Amino acid sequence: METMMAYVIGVLFAASIYMMLRRSLVKLVIGLIILSNAANLLIFVVSGLTRGAPPLIPDGANEVVGAMADPLPQALILTAIVIAFSVLAFAVVLIRRAYEVVGTDDLDKMKDTDT
Amino acid sequence: MNPELVLPILIPLTAGALSLAFWRSVRLQRMLAVIATGLLLGSGVWLMRSTIEQGFLVAEMGSWPAPFSIVLVSDMLGAIMIVLTGIIGLAIAIYSLASTPRGHEKFGYYPLMHLLLAGVAGAFLTGDIFNLFVWFEVMLLASFALLTLGGERAQMEGAIKYVTLNLFSSAIFLSAVGLLYGMVGTLNMADIAQKLNSVEDPGMVTVVSLMFMMSFGIKAAAFPLFFWLPASYHTPQVAVSALFAGLLTKVGVYALYRVFTLIFTQDVAYTHTILLWAAALTMLTGVLGAAAQFEFRRILSFHIVSQIGYMLLGLALFTPLALIGGVFYIMHHIIVKTNLFLVSGITYRLLGSYELKDLGGVYRQRPYLALLFLIPALSLAGIPPLSGFFAKFIVVRASLEASEYAITAIALLVGLLTLYSMIKIWAEVFWKKVPEHVADVSRLNGEVKDKHNWAYYVPVVGLAMCTLIIGLYGQPIYVLAETAASQLMNPQLYIEAVLGGQSK
Numbered sequence: 001m002e003t004m005m006a007y008v009i010g011v012l013f014a015a016s017i018y019m020m021l022r023r024s025l026v027k028l029v030i031g032l033i034i035l036s037n038a039a040n041l042l043i044f045v046v047s048g049l050t051r052g053a054p055p056l057i058p059d060g061a062n063e064v065v066g067a068m069a070d071p072l073p074q075a076l077i078l079t080a081i082v083i084a085f086s087v088l089a090f091a092v093v094l095i096r097r098a099y100e101v102v103g104t105d106d107l108d109k110m111k112d113t114d115t
Numbered sequence: 116m117n118p119e120l121v122l123p124i125l126i127p128l129t130a131g132a133l134s135l136a137f138w139r140s141v142r143l144q145r146m147l148a149v150i151a152t153g154l155l156l157g158s159g160v161w162l163m164r165s166t167i168e169q170g171f172l173v174a175e176m177g178s179w180p181a182p183f184s185i186v187l188v189s190d191m192l193g194a195i196m197i198v199l200t201g202i203i204g205l206a207i208a209i210y211s212l213a214s215t216p217r218g219h220e221k222f223g224y225y226p227l228m229h230l231l232l233a234g235v236a237g238a239f240l241t242g243d244i245f246n247l248f249v250w251f252e253v254m255l256l257a258s259f260a261l262l263t264l265g266g267e268r269a270q271m272e273g274a275i276k277y278v279t280l281n282l283f284s285s286a287i288f289l290s291a292v293g294l295l296y297g298m299v300g301t302l303n304m305a306d307i308a309q310k311l312n313s314v315e316d317p318g319m320v321t322v323v324s325l326m327f328m329m330s331f332g333i334k335a336a337a338f339p340l341f342f343w344l345p346a347s348y349h350t351p352q353v354a355v356s357a358l359f360a361g362l363l364t365k366v367g368v369y370a371l372y373r374v375f376t377l378i379f380t381q382d383v384a385y386t387h388t389i390l391l392w393a394a395a396l397t398m399l400t401g402v403l404g405a406a407a408q409f410e411f412r413r414i415l416s417f418h419i420v421s422q423i424g425y426m427l428l429g430l431a432l433f434t435p436l437a438l439i440g441g442v443f444y445i446m447h448h449i450i451v452k453t454n455l456f457l458v459s460g461i462t463y464r465l466l467g468s469y470e471l472k473d474l475g476g477v478y479r480q481r482p483y484l485a486l487l488f489l490i491p492a493l494s495l496a497g498i499p500p501l502s503g504f505f506a507k508f509i510v511v512r513a514s515l516e517a518s519e520y521a522i523t524a525i526a527l528l529v530g531l532l533t534l535y536s537m538i539k540i541w542a543e544v545f546w547k548k549v550p551e552h553v554a555d556v557s558r559l560n561g562e563v564k565d566k567h568n569w570a571y572y573v574p575v576v577g578l579a580m581c582t583l584i585i586g587l588y589g590q591p592i593y594v595l596a597e598t599a600a601s602q603l604m605n606p607q608l609y610i611e612a613v614l615g616g617q618s619k
Contacts, residue, residue: 020283025275032282039286043293047300073296076245080289083252087285090259091278097263098271110272113346 005045012038023107025095032091036084044077119165120174120187122158123197123236126151127204131229141217144225148208151229155236156201159194166194167598171612173242181614182306188242188613191599192442196239196369199449202581203361204232206453206574211354213570214460219264219352227264231257231358238366242613244292245302247370251288251334255281258363261355262347273347280343284333291326298323305613308378308606317381324379324386331374335367337427338396341420345404348419349412349469353460356412360419361453365445368426372441375430376603383433390431395525398424402532411459411469411544414536415452418495421529422448428526429510432517438600439593440509446592447494447502447585454491454578458484461571462544471540476549485545487572490579492541494586496534502585505593 012034019031050069057064102110130151137143166172172189175181189197207228215224234254241247259281263274296302298319299310314320329340336344344364348356371390379386401421408414426448429441459469461484466474478485494501497508507530514523585592602608 020279028275028279032279035283035286039289039293042290043296046293046297048297072302073293076293076296079245079249083249087252087256087259087282090256091282094259094263094271094274094278097266098275101266101268101271107275110275113269113273113276113350114342 001049001051002045005041005049009038009041009045012041025099025105025107028107029088029091029095033088036080036088040077040080040084043080044073047073117165117172117174119158119161120172120189120240123155123162123200124187124233124240126155126158127229127233127236131226131233134226134229135223138223141220144220145212148211148225148228149205152201152204152208152232155232156198156205159198159201162189163194163198165189166191167595171602171609173613182301182303185246186242186303186305186613187240188305188609189240190602190609190612191595192369192372192603193239195442195446195595195599196365197236199446200232200235200239200362202578203358203449203453204228206457206578207354207358209570210357210457210460210574213568214354214464215352216265222264224261224264227257227261228358231261231362235362235366239369242304243302244295244304244307248285248288248292251366251370252285254363254366255285258359262351262359264355265352267350270350273350276343277347280333280340284330284340287326287333288330291323291330294319294323294326303613304373304377305610308380309610309614311378311381320379321382321385324375324382325389327374327379328371328386328390331367331370332393333367334364335371335423335427336364336397336420337367337393337423338400338420341397341401341423344420345413345416348416349410353412353456353463356416357453357456357460360415360456361449364419364423365426365449368423368445371427372430372603376433376438377606377609380606387431387433390427391519391522394424394427394431395522396424397421397427398525398529402529402536405536406532406539408536409471409543411462411471411474411540412456414540415455415459418533418536419452421533422452422495424529425507425510425526428514428522432513432519434513434517435600435604436509436516437513438603439596440506440513442596442599442603443509443593444506446596447506447582450578450581450585451491451494451503454575454582455488455495457571457575457578458488458491461575464571466549471543473550473552474544475547476545478545485541487575487579488545489541490582492537494582496537497530498534500586502582502589505586505589 016031016034016038019027047070050067053067053069055064055068055071130147134144134147166189174187175184177184231254234250237250238247241250259278262277263270298314299307301307311320333340348359398421401417405414405417426441426444429437429444462477463469468474494503497503511523511526
């Protein structure tokens with residue numbers, strides 16, 4: 001399972017970078033979305049996947065018995081998803097506004113501020 | 116529990132929330148901005164005093180013991196950065212009273228400024244690597260919105276580059292944090308530093324350290340990842356530029372200092388050599404880029420890049436003296452750079468342009484303003500007895516002692532070229548006559564009517580005073596930098612302070 005996830009994450013990273021290298025603004029944002037999802041998946045999977053073993057303390061016991069899934073990556077991915085979501089919401093609004101102001105979807109035509 | 120450790124984060128957060136609550140009353144927001152940043156500076160000084168007395172301050176959130184809880188840690192470097200955040204915050208808040216257009220103030224300029232400061236302060240104080248990421252994002256989101264306030268074409272173009280590159284670097288940062296967690300199973304920086312020595316695969320640690328270097332390098336605008344900075348920093352209104360120039364890139368530098376002195380010290384020969392060459396090339400490309408520019412704020416933006424190189428050089432040499440120099444350089448540069456941007460805003464106010472060819476004659480009309488420009492400009496170039504001289508001197512001396520002669524030569528050459536572009540600004544903006552094609556010349560002769568005129572000059576004079584004080588009474592500040600550097604050189608102290616299990 002972990003091996004498969006590793007490939008999935010790798011493909012996602014590759015796809016996101018390919019999309020970000022295109023000239024279109026929309027594709028840039030799609031690339032960013034895939035990129036943040038790839039990073040999220042990475043932090044989720046990195047400490048190993050444990051199936052069907054929630055880190056819950058059974059009735060009457062003081063600590064978890066047996067195998068358990070690491071709860072921390074789940075807390076991390078939750079935070080990361082929220083952050084990525086808000087940042088991407090901003091990015092989407094930004095490209096819409098940029099399209100309105102500049103009037104083009106082509107990044108090559110947006111080089112006034114470059115030097 | 117030390118209240119002064121939490122206050123630098125709480126004050127701007129509260130002020131930001133209150134400013135949102137008073138959305139309709141711009142006047143209240145303005146008052147709140149000055150009061151809250153003043154309080155931030157006060158709490159920073161308080162934090163500095165306690166840090167001097169006690170060495171390290173540690174606060175465990177929710178009273179959980181250290182590796183499990185999120186900790187706030189203040190060592191000398193963190194305390195210095197917090198004080199600087201307060202100084203710059205206050206200067207920008209006062210300056211904004213006069214310079215911010217009404218429209219921006221109505222669309223949440225002040226709440227965003229407070230949230231930015233909260234993010235910066237949080238990043239300086241946190242002792243938890245994932246929380247560092249969270250504070251970075253708080254800071255970045257506020258900066259994205261500040262950068263695009265106004266919505267002009269150049270701002271949109273600059274913002275797209277800025278946002279994309281910073282999101283990319285955040286994704287690398289997040290992946291690196293994930294891989295690090297996978298290796299050591301903890302997020303507390305002190306705990307990571309302790310456990311990283313027993314990882315089976317040291318090659319993997321180096322790979323992760325390079326991911327951190329790349330991510331923070333993008334945020335700090337180091338070579339070869341700096342190109343978003345000159346493309347975006349000259350586009351927003353000037354108070355925002357000044358705030359970004361002073362504080363924002365330095366958060367990346369701070370993170371590099373923290374991570375590469377505390378956590379990744381296993382393979383210094385490899386990682387710090389990369390840093391060394393990155394530093395040299397950052398200095399060179401920045402200053403050469405600046406030499407080619409003819410727009411006031413673009414020149415200054417490129418100079419941020421070249422100065423970042425000096426700070427990285429201090430870290431890359433990794434000797435006690437070099438770290439002193441680096442910390443000293445950060446202190447001096449934050450103040451000087453902000454000040455230069457603020458002066459550029461005043462000349463814009465007088466002549467209505469940032470293009471050097473449209474500027475001129477300021478010395479004739481405003482000799483004191485010219486003097487106020489000269490202090491930070493010469494300090495940036497490293498002329499004694501101003502603060503920049505000592506900063507450069509320490510770094511250069513450290514690189515000589517480390518027998519890195521090529522780097523020394525580059526550092527000295529870059530100092531010379533910095534002087535060249537500062538003289539270029541001086542000659543074009545202040546010395547030459549007002550160009551004839553400028554229609555607005557009358558503005559210089561007639562008094563600019565603005566009831567908040569004092570608010571332009573108070574921060575500029577104050578920051579110039581700071582520069583002079585660092586230059587003329589450098590000894591106590593050198594001692595602070597020395598303490599910070601010695602703490603950075605002995606990560607064991609940090610680890611013991613955080614994990615020592617002292618109950619507060």
